[in-house]
Amino acid sequence: MLRIKIQHKYxxxxxxxxxxxxxFWTWFEQDQQCPKCGSKHSEVWYNxxxxxxxxxxxxxxxxxxxxxxxxxxxxxxxxxxxxxGAIPVxxxxxxxxxxxxKYGLDLNVHVYRNDLNxxxxxxxDIAASLAASLFNEIGINQYCIASTGNSATAYAKYLSLAxxxxxxxxxxxxxxxxxxxxxxxxxxxxxxxGDYAKAKEIAVGYARxxxxxxSTGNIDPIRIEAKKTMVFEWLRQMDKFPDVYIQxxxxxxxxxxxxxxxxxxxxxxxxxxxxxFLLVQTDGCDPMVQAWEDAEAAGFPEGFEKKYPIIxxxxxxxxxxxxxxxxxxxxxxxxxxKSGGSFLRMHEKKLVPVGKLTAYExxxxxxxxxxxxxxxxxxxxxxxxxxxxxxxxxNIGEGPNRAPYFLxxxxxxxxxxxxxxxxxxxxxxxxxxxxxxxxxxx
Ligand SMILES: Cc1ncc(COP(=O)(O)O)c(C=O)c1O
Ligand SMILES: [Zn+2]
Numbered sequence: 001m002l003r004i005k006i007q008h009k010y011x012x013x014x015x016x017x018x019x020x021x022x023x024f025w026t027w028f029e030q031d032q033q034c035p036k037c038g039s040k041h042s043e044v045w046y047n048x049x050x051x052x053x054x055x056x057x058x059x060x061x062x063x064x065x066x067x068x069x070x071x072x073x074x075x076x077x078x079x080x081x082x083x084x085g086a087i088p089v090x091x092x093x094x095x096x097x098x099x100x101x102k103y104g105l106d107l108n109v110h111v112y113r114n115d116l117n118x119x120x121x122x123x124x125d126i127a128a129s130l131a132a133s134l135f136n137e138i139g140i141n142q143y144c145i146a147s148t149g150n151s152a153t154a155y156a157k158y159l160s161l162a163x164x165x166x167x168x169x170x171x172x173x174x175x176x177x178x179x180x181x182x183x184x185x186x187x188x189x190x191x192x193x194g195d196y197a198k199a200k201e202i203a204v205g206y207a208r209x210x211x212x213x214x215s216t217g218n219i220d221p222i223r224i225e226a227k228k229t230m231v232f233e234w235l236r237q238m239d240k241f242p243d244v245y246i247q248x249x250x251x252x253x254x255x256x257x258x259x260x261x262x263x264x265x266x267x268x269x270x271x272x273x274x275x276x277f278l279l280v281q282t283d284g285c286d287p288m289v290q291a292w293e294d295a296e297a298a299g300f301p302e303g304f305e306k307k308y309p310i311i312x313x314x315x316x317x318x319x320x321x322x323x324x325x326x327x328x329x330x331x332x333x334x335x336x337x338k339s340g341g342s343f344l345r346m347h348e349k350k351l352v353p354v355g356k357l358t359a360y361e362x363x364x365x366x367x368x369x370x371x372x373x374x375x376x377x378x379x380x381x382x383x384x385x386x387x388x389x390x391x392x393x394x395n396i397g398e399g400p401n402r403a404p405y406f407l408x409x410x411x412x413x414x415x416x417x418x419x420x421x422x423x424x425x426x427x428x429x430x431x432x433x434x435x436x437x438x439x440x441x442x
């Protein structure tokens with residue numbers, strides 16, 4: 001723990017009124033909000049020369065802590081890391097070939113493999129690593145979070161590494177494997193009988209009652225600062241910055257962080273702009289898509305982003321994405337509009353077919369939320385949202401390890417046998433047509 005409170009590395013600026021918070025000690029004393037206007041959305045800005053960034057981008061990282069000068073931690077000795085954020089951007093040729101064959105498009109299709117993160121193998125590890133390190137530095141030893149699974153699992157692990165107690169509030173339908181993982185680290189789980197919105201409500205009450213800081217969700221500056229390093233990594237790994245970015249969306253930290261990262265480094269990368277955000281939800285929980293479709297039909301009237309439906313108790317196969325009350329839609333929708341992007345819906349009945357196809361063609365088994373993102377690529381092509389010559393980046397955020405029920409549905413080559421006469425060799429290629437057909441047919 002560090003006792004100094006005067007530091008010159010960074011400060012937080014309120015996005016609503018510009019109020020300056022000098023450090024994270026004060027930010028938590030202020031209950032993680034602006035004391036002037038009450039907004040919870042402050043951004044971290046650094047008193048740094050960004051000339052150093054291109055040099056860092058020229059070198060291979062061991063983790064996202066490679067970008068330490070541009071993260072809000074003062075001492076490297078407080079870092080809690082498991083190699084998160086040092087993940088590859090891969091080219092997935094089978095998707096390029098498909099776009100060429102079916103739509104005549106020459107695309108570069110890349111996939112950002114968040115499922116390979118060191119900590120828990122999800123999109124959430126970098127944020128949890130930054131949170132754990134920061135709490136280590138400023139001396140927070142109790143925290144709480146409401147989560148549908150991946151965030152809580154990552155926070156539970158990293159905070160236990162930092163010896164921070166973390167109480168997790170999960171909705172009734174959260175995946176049992178996530179609950180087991182969190183519990184096994186010794187962190188406390190409250191399974192809330194109700195949906196994610198209800199879990200959040202109880203968590204807020206608990207935080208207030210016990211005066212414990214709570215994760216503020218998608219606009220939490222800690223999460224945004226961690227995730228903005230995605231931009232640095234794409235600059236490092238890709239020949240060309242993506243024109244199109246596809247992600248399964250729940251609350252939208254991804255696009256908010258990308259936008260922040262790009263604005264932050266404008267000085268040294270003046271030509272950089274947001275990719276077109278194509279954000280995907282499933283038909284089981286699609287409030288953002290519904291809001292967007294209504295706004296589009298009405299010609300995006302002034303203030304369109306403030307209107308969105310709330311889905312109570314969403315019934316979905318992807319609990320990770322079950323945000324029925326998308327409070328960040330106003331921020332995310334504006335970013336999507338400005339980027340020329342869109343919100344897309346995929347059908348949950350396609351999750352397993354997309355999972356099987358990806359495992360077969362690429363030998364990467366996606367988790368359900370990753371299958372949503374990959375399905376979004378097919379939807380985007382069908383809707384003519386990707387142009388010839390463009391570079392597309394799909395962000396996939398989880399492998400199948402926390403969704404065993406999903407993986408089990410991928411069995412399709414097994415035979416139950418009683419004797420050797422029933423067993424004959426096979427040819428892998430014979431499955432291809434069937435797997436593509438399952439994905440393509442209506
Ligand atoms: C694997 C995965 N993909 C996508 C998301 C959506 O992330 P967000 O909407 O916060 O950008 C999440 C988390 O909710 C996730 O765990
Ligand atoms: Zn303010």
